[in-house]
Amino acid sequence: MKYISTRGGGEPQTFEQVLLTGLAPDGGLYVPTELPHIDAKQLADWKNLSYVDLAVEVVAPFVGDALPRSELERIIAESYAEFDHPEIAPVTELGDNKFLLELYHGPTLAFKDFALQVLGRLLDHVLNKNDQRVVILGATSGDTGSAALEGCRHSDHVDIFILHPHQRVSEVQRRQMTTVTGDNVFNLAVEGNFDDCQRIVKAAFADQSFLPADRQLVAVNSINWARILMQIVYYFYAALKLGAPEKAVSFSVPTGNFGDIYAGYLAKHMGLPIDQLVVATNENDILHRFISNNDYSATQLSKTYSPSMDILVSSNFERYLFDMFGRDAKQLTDFMQRFGKEGLSVSEEQWQQVQAMFDSASVNDDKTCQVIAEVRQATGKLLDPHTAVGVESARIVRRSQDVPMVTLATAHPAKFGDAITAAGLDLPELPAHLADLFERDERYAVVASDLAQVTSYIKAHI
Numbered sequence: 001m002k003y004i005s006t007r008g009g010g011e012p013q014t015f016e017q018v019l020l021t022g023l024a025p026d027g028g029l030y031v032p033t034e035l036p037h038i039d040a041k042q043l044a045d046w047k048n049l050s051y052v053d054l055a056v057e058v059v060a061p062f063v064g065d066a067l068p069r070s071e072l073e074r075i076i077a078e079s080y081a082e083f084d085h086p087e088i089a090p091v092t093e094l095g096d097n098k099f100l101l102e103l104y105h106g107p108t109l110a111f112k113d114f115a116l117q118v119l120g121r122l123l124d125h126v127l128n129k130n131d132q133r134v135v136i137l138g139a140t141s142g143d144t145g146s147a148a149l150e151g152c153r154h155s156d157h158v159d160i161f162i163l164h165p166h167q168r169v170s171e172v173q174r175r176q177m178t179t180v181t182g183d184n185v186f187n188l189a190v191e192g193n194f195d196d197c198q199r200i201v202k203a204a205f206a207d208q209s210f211l212p213a214d215r216q217l218v219a220v221n222s223i224n225w226a227r228i229l230m231q232i233v234y235y236f237y238a239a240l241k242l243g244a245p246e247k248a249v250s251f252s253v254p255t256g257n258f259g260d261i262y263a264g265y266l267a268k269h270m271g272l273p274i275d276q277l278v279v280a281t282n283e284n285d286i287l288h289r290f291i292s293n294n295d296y297s298a299t300q301l302s303k304t305y306s307p308s309m310d311i312l313v314s315s316n317f318e319r320y321l322f323d324m325f326g327r328d329a330k331q332l333t334d335f336m337q338r339f340g341k342e343g344l345s346v347s348e349e350q351w352q353q354v355q356a357m358f359d360s361a362s363v364n365d366d367k368t369c370q371v372i373a374e375v376r377q378a379t380g381k382l383l384d385p386h387t388a389v390g391v392e393s394a395r396i397v398r399r400s401q402d403v404p405m406v407t408l409a410t411a412h413p414a415k416f417g418d419a420i421t422a423a424g425l426d427l428p429e430l431p432a433h434l435a436d437l438f439e440r441d442e443r444y445a446v447v448a449s450d451l452a453q454v455t456s457y458i459k460a461h462i
């Protein structure tokens with residue numbers, strides 16, 4: 001399988017090349033040239049596979065000959081061995097043919113573990129084969145940082161530096177990053193906001209001359225193709241549990257950077273019978289305005305109880321737009337270049353395509369807290385605020401009670417205590433493996449919001 005840039009530049013790339021690159025050199029994102037098609041018979045054969053075995057089947061065609069199948073099996077098995085639920089991604093009932101797909105049983109309690117546990121090990125394999133060392137650099141507003149650190153800390157071939165905005169992440173999120181042990185793991189608290197962190201990371205990638213000649217920077221942010229790939233698996237897993245291939249299933253996906261829902265879109269194109277795909281947003285609703293009203297325009301960023309979805313523009317949406325424009329890189333590039341200067345819309349015909357593919361809703365903080373309280377009362381289940389946005393969005397746009405509606409439960413509620421408290425409920429306990437999180441030693445350096453300070457810190461510590 002080969003990968004091409006959404007902006008049309010460069011030659012098709014291999015899986016290994018795409019793994020080590022973030023953005024394509026022309027500023028586009030990598031997408032596969034074609035998708036494997038899984039027919040009903042194949043789906044039926046997959047019905048009773050364990051999560052790990054299913055993941056190997058789904059992922060293998062995308063990886064191709066980048067690594068031997070036995071190695072892929074080992075990496076995937078090891079990646080999910082530390083999850084604290086035997087099913088890895090259990091499906092639980094909410095009543096009325098509604099379900100949760102619980103994606104928070106990994107080491108850092110959010111769905112990002114599904115991708116980053118594997119990504120860390122894939123990188124390690126490739127770097128080991130090439131006898132190469134790299135520097136992973138990323139900025140986080142919360143969940144990605146801890147998942148990336150956990151996924152990469154065992155690698156002998158990487159040094160990983162994660163920037164977070166000083167005093168602007170929750171205490172649980174900070175401790176999950178700063179208590180990760182390993183002498184190749186570094187946390188930098190930047191005296192600034194998340195945008196400042198991102199600006200520094202971008203500038204460091206643009207000019208890597210501060211690194212020794214045999215090192216390069218690698219990105220593990222949400223545009224990394226391998227992360228999307230690993231997220232396709234749990235759509236298959238949940239749908240097969242709930243009646244596929246005979247019956248269709250709908251999914252509601254709490255959405256920020258459009259990575260998770262894009263994986264669902266790919267699963268549908270691969271042949272999984274998905275009825276509705278619901279883009280669930282908080283008050284940062286650019287995607288909802290586009291899908292419901294053909295209005296693609298950025299507004300002001302709102303700070304909400306679901307911070308991992310506080311995003312003005314969803315970077316992975318470009319991958320979907322590329323398909324919507326008939327894979328015409330020129331049209332896509334023109335659209336992306338006009339964006340930011342003016343509000344955009346697409347043709348009536350294109351918009352109908354969008355509406356046929358996605359439903360959407362936007363849920364504010366008050367409603368989010370109300371849903372957390374209601375679901376607790378009705379079912380005993382405690383939702384995290386991102387998941388609550390998904391559950392409410394599903395309720396708003398659901399077309400048929402006969403089709404199972406699965407909301408992706410993207411994080412454990414203990415990670416987002418503010419919303420739970422605001423909903424009038426007691427804070428849940430952290431799972432056993434994090435029970436002593438507040439007693440563990442923290443390790444991080446506070447630095448000014450300044451590129452030179454960050455790059456000299458990196459130079460001194462690799």
Ligand SMILES: *Cc1c(COP(=O)(O)O)cnc(C)c1O
Pocket residue numbers: 110111112143144222254255256257258259260261308309386410411
């Ligand atoms: C990252 C994240 C999201 C958003 O996922 P995207 O792939 O960026 O759309 C939603 N919920 C939680 C808890 C997250 O950590």
